[in-house]
Amino acid sequence: MTIQEIYNLAINKGIEADFRGRDAVEKLLQRKKDKYEKLSEKEKEEFDLESLKNPYSDTRILHIAEDKEIKKILIGVDIEPAEVLLAKEIGGVDLIISHHPLGKGLANLHEVMGMQCDILSKEGVPINIAEGLMKERISEVARGVNGANHQRTVDAAKLLGLNLACFHTVCDNLAANLLKEEIHKANPERVEELIEILKEIPEYKEALKIGAGPKIFVGNKENRCGKIVVTEITGGTEGSPKLYEKMADAGIGTVIGMHMSEEHKKEAEAANINVIIAGHMSSDSLGMNLFLDELEKQGIEIVPCSGLIRVSRN
Ligand SMILES: [Fe+2]
Numbered sequence: 001m002t003i004q005e006i007y008n009l010a011i012n013k014g015i016e017a018d019f020r021g022r023d024a025v026e027k028l029l030q031r032k033k034d035k036y037e038k039l040s041e042k043e044k045e046e047f048d049l050e051s052l053k054n055p056y057s058d059t060r061i062l063h064i065a066e067d068k069e070i071k072k073i074l075i076g077v078d079i080e081p082a083e084v085l086l087a088k089e090i091g092g093v094d095l096i097i098s099h100h101p102l103g104k105g106l107a108n109l110h111e112v113m114g115m116q117c118d119i120l121s122k123e124g125v126p127i128n129i130a131e132g133l134m135k136e137r138i139s140e141v142a143r144g145v146n147g148a149n150h151q152r153t154v155d156a157a158k159l160l161g162l163n164l165a166c167f168h169t170v171c172d173n174l175a176a177n178l179l180k181e182e183i184h185k186a187n188p189e190r191v192e193e194l195i196e197i198l199k200e201i202p203e204y205k206e207a208l209k210i211g212a213g214p215k216i217f218v219g220n221k222e223n224r225c226g227k228i229v230v231t232e233i234t235g236g237t238e239g240s241p242k243l244y245e246k247m248a249d250a251g252i253g254t255v256i257g258m259h260m261s262e263e264h265k266k267e268a269e270a271a272n273i274n275v276i277i278a279g280h281m282s283s284d285s286l287g288m289n290l291f292l293d294e295l296e297k298q299g300i301e302i303v304p305c306s307g308l309i310r311v312s313r314n
Contacts, residue, residue, distance in 0.1 A: 001069070001070055001295070001298055003061055003064055003067060003070060003095060003163055003165065006070060006095070006165075007059075007061050007165060007167075009294060009295075011053075011054050011056065011059065011170060013170060013173075013290075013291055013294065014055075014056055014171075015055065017173040017174045017176070018055075019115075019119045019122060019177070019234070020118045020122075024118065025055050029053070029055055032051060032052055036052060048104070048108070055112075056112050057109065057110075057111035057112045058106070058109045058111075059167050059169055060101075060105040060165065061165045062102060062104070062105065062165055063103075063154055063157045063158055063162075063163060063164045065158070065162055066163065068094060070094040070095045070163075070300060071094055071299075071301060072092050072093050072094050072300070072303065073093070073095045073096070073097055073295065073300055073301070073303065074087045074090065074093045074095075074096045074303045074305055075096070075098075075099070075292065075303070075305070076097075076304065076305040076306025076308050077098075077099045077100060077281055077284050077306050077307035078098065078306050078307065079096055079097070079100075079102065079153055079306060080153055080156075083096065083098075083305055083306050084096060084156040084157050084160055085160070086305060088162070090303065093303065095162075095163040095165065096157060096162055096163065096164045097164075097165050097167055098153070098165075098167075099167065099168060099171060099287075100168060102150065102153050102166045103150050103151055103153075103154040103166070105166045106148055106150050106166075107145060107148075107150050109141065109168075109236055109237065110138045110236065112168075112169050112235065113137070113138045113141060113235055113239070115169075115234070116130070116134055117131045118130075119234075119235060120239075123231060123247070123250060124251055125243070125249075125252075126246075126250075130243070133239075133242050133243050134239060134240055136240060137238075137239055141237055167288075167291065168236075169234055169235070171284070171287035171288045171290070172233055172287050174286075174287045174290040175234070175286040175290070176233035176234040178290060179198075179230050179233060179278070179286075180230045182197060182200075182201065183256070188225055188228075190221065190222060190224055190225060191216060191219055191221050191224075191225055191254065191274055192221035192222070194225055194254065194256075194276060195214050195276065198214040199213065202311040203279075203283070203286045203289065203309050204278060204279060204282050206311070207282035207309065212280075212281065213279060213282075214276060214278045215277050215279075216275070216277075217265055217268075217276070218268045218275035219254070219273075219275065223274050224253070225253055225254040226252070226254060226274075227251055227252050227254070228254045228255075228256065229247075229252050229254070231247075233256065233258055233278075233287075238259075238261060241267040244264075244267045244270070244271040244273050245267070245270070247271065247273060248271040248273055253274060254273065254276065255275050255276070256278055257276070257278065258278060258279065258280050258283040259277060259280045260275060282309060284307070284308075285307070285308050285309040285310070285311070288308055289309075289311050292312075293312060293313050293314050296314055
């Protein structure tokens with residue numbers, strides 16, 4: 001496969017697993033195209049054309065040093081110049097993939113967060129409330145990533161002549177989708193049963209061995225789950241802490257997340273929502289693995305690094 005084919009496959013898989021549904025995603029892309037058409041020539045020049053085809057701002061090809069057949073990939077949760085050097089040292093790596101966004105994928109990370117409004121609205125939170133509360137949080141994230149050294153790793157890849165891409169939300173969508181399916185299938189009554197379901201997933205089982213297994217952040221194992229939602233696995237990064245009260249009002253009882261700040265935890269606690277933190281590297285690994293299985297089927301060799309717990313389901 002070429003880099004472009006791998007990238008296209010990632011976007012397609014991401015849309016397939018998107019909680020909003022393919023039609024809603026296509027509608028958003030069309031809306032963006034209509035807006036683009038109305039821009040002035042100068043504005044069009046500054047516009048990220050890729051965003052007309054790819055609904056995930058944090059998923060991009062970052063550097064193509066040599067457009068060749070990809071046979072071996074080095075992939076990790078975080079790729080920094082150290083991992084780029086690793087790729088060189090290992091040798092024969094045709095493409096490096098970072099899960100967490102880099103370059104323009106990082107600079108525009110906040111743009112993907114809008115999808116959280118749609119996901120919350122599907123779970124019963126009124127769209128106007130979700131949009132109102134997320135707006136503030138999205139601008140906070142935009143300011144937060146603004147000062148980052150976005151191109152550091154991209155520059156390292158350029159210097160060493162290596163291909164580089166980052167696939168973030170596309171993979172997180174795959175993880176969220178699998179979790180939702182597994183939880184719905186098992187339909188746990190209490191938090192302890194929910195934890196047991198998560199522990200059956202190989203990535204979490206592995207994480208457990210190093211003390212990073214699923215944890216109850218808010219609530220206790222005896223608690224009834226009520227309505228369980230997977231609203232915090234995908235959508236860029238953490239949403240607004242003010243949402244928990246609205247989620248409780250919407251009838252949500254338990255939230256599954258990857259990681260959670262203290263501020264968010266306090267708000268969830270005040271709203272009496274149980275929070276199960278499945279684990280960060282393990283949840284990221286789950287989504288990446290589901291995508292990597294597709295590449296493996298095409299005969300591509302996968303070299304996991306930087307926190308990726310590689311599990312093949314092929
Ligand atoms: Fe992550």
